[in-house]
Amino acid sequence: MDPVSNLLAAYKIPIGLWGKAFFTFLTDNFNAIFRGFSNGLNLLLDGLVDGLLLLPPVAVVALIAALAWYLQRSRALAIGVALGLLFIINQGLWKQTVETLVLVVAAAAASMAIGVPLGIWAAHKPKVYRIMLPVLDLMQTLPTFVYLIPVLTLFGLGNAPGLIVTIIFVIPTAVRLTHLGVVSVPTAIIEAGQAFGATKRQLLWKVELPAALPTIMAGLTQCIMLSLSMVVFAALIGAGGLGTEINRALGSRKIDLGLEAGLAIVVLAIVLDRMTRIGVGGKK
Amino acid sequence: MNVAVDFKNVDIVFGADTTGSLAMLDKGATRAEILEKTGNVLGCAGANLTVNEGEISVLMGLSGSGKSTLLRAVNRLNIVSRGQVMVKDGDKMVDVVSCDEPTLRRLRQHQVAMVFQQFGLLPWRTVEENVGLGLELAGMPEAERKLKVGKQLDLVNLTPWAKKYAHELSGGMQQRVGLARAFATEAPILLMDEPFSALDPLIRTKLQDELLQLQKTLKKTIIFVSHDLEEALKIGNTITIMEGGRIVQSGPPEDIVLRPANDYVRDFIANVNPLSVLTAWNVMRDRRDLEDAGEGWLWLDRRKTTRFKIDAQGLVVAAERNGQPAVWVSVDDIEKSSDEASHVFWAKPGTSLKLVMLAMHRSQTSPVALFDDQSRFVGAIGIRDVLSAVLRR
Numbered sequence: 192m193d194p195v196s197n198l199l200a201a202y203k204i205p206i207g208l209w210g211k212a213f214f215t216f217l218t219d220n221f222n223a224i225f226r227g228f229s230n231g232l233n234l235l236l237d238g239l240v241d242g243l244l245l246l247p248p249v250a251v252v253a254l255i256a257a258l259a260w261y262l263q264r265s266r267a268l269a270i271g272v273a274l275g276l277l278f279i280i281n282q283g284l285w286k287q288t289v290e291t292l293v294l295v296v297a298a299a300a301a302s303m304a305i306g307v308p309l310g311i312w313a314a315h316k317p318k319v320y321r322i323m324l325p326v327l328d329l330m331q332t333l334p335t336f337v338y339l340i341p342v343l344t345l346f347g348l349g350n351a352p353g354l355i356v357t358i359i360f361v362i363p364t365a366v367r368l369t370h371l372g373v374v375s376v377p378t379a380i381i382e383a384g385q386a387f388g389a390t391k392r393q394l395l396w397k398v399e400l401p402a403a404l405p406t407i408m409a410g411l412t413q414c415i416m417l418s419l420s421m422v423v424f425a426a427l428i429g430a431g432g433l434g435t436e437i438n439r440a441l442g443s444r445k446i447d448l449g450l451e452a453g454l455a456i457v458v459l460a461i462v463l464d465r466m467t468r469i470g471v472g473g474k475k
Numbered sequence: 476m477n478v479a480v481d482f483k484n485v486d487i488v489f490g491a492d493t494t495g496s497l498a499m500l501d502k503g504a505t506r507a508e509i510l511e512k513t514g515n516v517l518g519c520a521g522a523n524l525t526v527n528e529g530e531i532s533v534l535m536g537l538s539g540s541g542k543s544t545l546l547r548a549v550n551r552l553n554i555v556s557r558g559q560v561m562v563k564d565g566d567k568m569v570d571v572v573s574c575d576e577p578t579l580r581r582l583r584q585h586q587v588a589m590v591f592q593q594f595g596l597l598p599w600r601t602v603e604e605n606v607g608l609g610l611e612l613a614g615m616p617e618a619e620r621k622l623k624v625g626k627q628l629d630l631v632n633l634t635p636w637a638k639k640y641a642h643e644l645s646g647g648m649q650q651r652v653g654l655a656r657a658f659a660t661e662a663p664i665l666l667m668d669e670p671f672s673a674l675d676p677l678i679r680t681k682l683q684d685e686l687l688q689l690q691k692t693l694k695k696t697i698i699f700v701s702h703d704l705e706e707a708l709k710i711g712n713t714i715t716i717m718e719g720g721r722i723v724q725s726g727p728p729e730d731i732v733l734r735p736a737n738d739y740v741r742d743f744i745a746n747v748n749p750l751s752v753l754t755a756w757n758v759m760r761d762r763r764d765l766e767d768a769g770e771g772w773l774w775l776d777r778r779k780t781t782r783f784k785i786d787a788q789g790l791v792v793a794a795e796r797n798g799q800p801a802v803w804v805s806v807d808d809i810e811k812s813s814d815e816a817s818h819v820f821w822a823k824p825g826t827s828l829k830l831v832m833l834a835m836h837r838s839q840t841s842p843v844a845l846f847d848d849q850s851r852f853v854g855a856i857g858i859r860d861v862l863s864a865v866l867r868r
Contacts, residue, residue: 383595386550387609387660388584397612401599 214341225345232351239293240431248285252276259466268465275458284433284455291422291432292459294350298357298418303411305358306365310407311395313366314373327363335360335424343428353430357421364413372406373399408467415463419456433459477528478563479664479696480549485522485558487544487720490515493556506719518544518553519720526713528563528663531690531697533711535704535743541720542700543668548572549698550587550666551579562587562664563696584613588657592669594649596641602652603628603637609660627655630689647678654686658693667699671706683710704743708732708752716740729757733864749865755831756824758864759845759854775842776857781819783844789851794819796841803844806834821846824853828864831856 192200217225243251252273260269279288313320339356346352376399384398400407426434433452440449488496488509496515499508506517519541526532534542547553548560551571561568564586569578588609596605607624615623628634631651641649650670657665671679687710690697701707707714708728715725716739724736732752735741766774768782772795775781781801784793794801801817806826820834821844831843835858842857 379591379593379595380597382552383589383591383597383608384612386552386583386587386589386591386595386666387612387656388580388582389612390580393612397608398597401597404599 210341214344218344226347229346229349229351232354233349236293236297236350236354239297240290243289243293244286248280249277251289252280255462259462262466263468272462272466275462279455279458282451282455284436284452287431287433287436287452288455288459289432290350290430291419291434291456294354294357294422294425294430294432295415295418295459295463298354298361298421299411299414301354301358302361302365302414302418306362306410306414307369307407309362310366310369310410311373311399313370320370323366327366330359331363335421339424339428348429350430352428353425356428357418357425360421361414361417364417365410368410368413369403369407372403372410375406376402412464412467415467416460419460419463422456478525478561478568479528480526480563480698481559481561481568482522482524482545482548483559483561485545485548485560486520486556487518487541487548487553488515488556489518497557517720519548519717522558522722524715524722524725526696526698528696529694530712531699531710532713532715533699533701533707534715534717535701535707536717537702539719540717542702542717544720545717546666546668546698546700549664550583550589552589584609584660584662586662587664587666588660588662589666590650590653590657590668590670592672594641594646594653594673596649596652596656598641601638601640602633602644605641605652606633606655606659608656609662613660623659624655627659630658631655631685645678646674647682650674650682654682658689663696665695665697667697669700669702672702679706686710704747705751708747716743728752729754733757733867749867750827750829750832753828753864754824755822755826755828755843755845755856758828758831758860759824759856760860761854762852765855773852775819775844775855777859778857781842783819783852785852789849789853791844791846791850791852806830806843809834809837819844822856823847828861832861835861 255276256269256273259272260266276288279285309323313323335356338359342352342356342359346355380398380402381394384394389397422430422432422434423437424434426432426438433456436452437449437456439445440452486497486500488500490496490513492513493515496509496513496517499512500517500520504512509515509517522541522545524532524545534546536542544553548555549562549571555572558572560571562571562582563569564578564582569582571579571582574582597608600608603621603624606627607620610620610623625634625637628637631654633648633651633655636644636648641652644652650673653670671682674682683706699707699710711728713725714728714731716723716731716736718739724731724740729752731740732744732747732749735744762773762785766777766779768774768779770784771786772782772784775783781794781796783791783795783803786792791803794803796817796819799817801819803819803821806820806822809820809830818838819841820838822831822834824845824847834843835841840858842855844852845854845856847853
């Protein structure tokens with residue numbers, strides 16, 4: 192190697208060690224808080240899963256189909272949703288599907304709850320967005336396995352850490368699409384609101400958010416899809432559901448099990464996507 | 476007359492830090508120089524303009540002349556860098572440039588309404604919800620709002636469309652919604668930023684007529700931005716011409732047409748039909764400039780074909796045309812009169828030049844006399860006066 196490279200290699204910046212020290216510091220000092228949070232979250236998620244599993248599967252299918260009809264006013268969609276979910280029952284994957292469904296819906300909801308306000312803030316303050324942007328890039332591009340490890344040490348095994356890694360991966364999309372929706376509200380209608388004496392709050396609720404709603408809803412759909420794509424990783428740190436089945440299929444080279452669980456995820460994805468397309472399709 | 480809006484030495488510079496630009500402006504720098512040195516855009520400089528209550532004041536100019544910039548200073552959609560914009564607020568005047576946020580909001584909700592070129596309607600709201608926007612923002616309860624909105628929709632003939640969405644309407648209809656929204660707040664001052672420019676010519680003319688019709692009863696103070704001189708001449712009581720961010724001329728329409736301040740204005744009016752603006756008053760020769768024919772007689776024309784005898788009160792007691800006694804007839808009766816050479820027509824100062832020309836045509840080019848409201852003789856128009864006014868020589 193050339194001398195410059197030698198010199199550079201001789202004084203390695205200990206980023207890895209710093210990171211480790213930081214997480215060790217967190218576990219040493221705040222372990223109780225992280226574990227308490229994790230246990231509470233696990234209790235909540237498991238409770239939801241158990242609650243849904245108490246009901247007869249067919250009743251839950253009927254409920255979801257009814258919800259699909261209520262959201263989209265489409266009989267074809269309701270029938271399609273019912274058929275898809277009945278197929279999952281047929282494959283014997285109902286319990287795992289419910290676990291995954293709860294995880295995905297919780298992750299998407301939490302991501303939107305955090306991401307939408309952040310997106311609005313970023314849209315109003317370009318400086319904030321400039322600082323936020325590299326953090327969002329980091330969250331989306333850092334390989335998932337890298338943050339599985341610290342999350343595992345902080346939160347332990349279970350549904351809660353699965354939810355947390357999913358949220359880390361999904362939030363940037365909620366932020367970005369909300370930001371996009373709000374900054375692309377036409378100036379003409381913003382000025383109309385201002386010219387008639389809107390306060391900042393009125394401008395947000397009566398002009399900006401309704402105008403950005405289609406984009407924000409597209410963000411919700413994206414969040415659900417991305418959460419689904421994380422179920423396999425979440426399963427690696429103890430979240431149950433279809434991801435666990437796929438990991439097991441991979442470990443034992445069971446093509447049949449992999450195919451069944453994989454199809455169940457696809458069905459779930461299509462069902463959730465079609466159900467949440469509000470404001471993008473026909474309805475205003 | 477009461478002042479509704481008063482621009483006082485208004486400078487508007489777009490950019491982060493405007494102090495350097497303003498200093499350059501004071502040293503007489505042009506817009507291009509300021510842009511090159513500081514990167515700031517000079518929107519408007521040294522604007523002084525007074526708009527009286529109940530008048531339609533038109534700001535005219537090519538795109539980039541600063542007309543919209545100045546208009547938008549009235550409700551602070553544009554920030555004024557220096558100067559004052561006084562706006563009537565009840566019985567006092569408020570400086571929009573320096574007032575606090577609550578005052579500004581009150582002005583926007585109750586005193587100054589706006590109509591936009593691209594309509595600015597909210598697409599997810601129905602027509603009636605759009606019209607009620609200003610009232611809703613001002614916190615008016617829904618029942619009261621519905622009542623007012625219904626009345627406004629009636630006024631602009633939109634009632635059958637109340638439940639439609641904006642995009643289901645044609646451009647002309649959408650701008651009617653924009654008008655109704657502005658009228659709904661009952662603000663006495665109306666800002667109109669090229670409201671009819673996006674419409675096709677027939678609809679544009681129709682909406683102009685409707686606006687003038689409504690104005691007769693509503694008597695708003697309207698500041699209207701336009702790049703179309705025909706439109707400005709049609710609806711404006713005052714026209715202000717802007718160039719490169721500065722006001723170059725301001726005055727009544729006929730002043731602009733008869734006495735353009737510079738070549739820019741002259742170019743502007745080059746294609747305007749003077750007959751649509753000028754009145755008898757604009758082209759007449761005053762009686763003191765007429766040639767004396769002796770014994771109380773005055774020649775009405777330079778060719779000395781027609782003369783009047785005027786008494787001490789200024790009333791006409793005798794008329795003569797080509798040496799023969801003649802009668803004087805109002806131009807209002809022009810359709811009833813026969814084509815006799817012994818007629819001398821008279822008009823009022825406000826009579827249109829078009830009618831004066833018709834009278835000349837009917838009376839074999841005899842001059843037309845001008846009488847005031849007390850029938851006193853004030854002046855005369857000869858054929859040469861008409862020709863020079865039409866040809867602008």
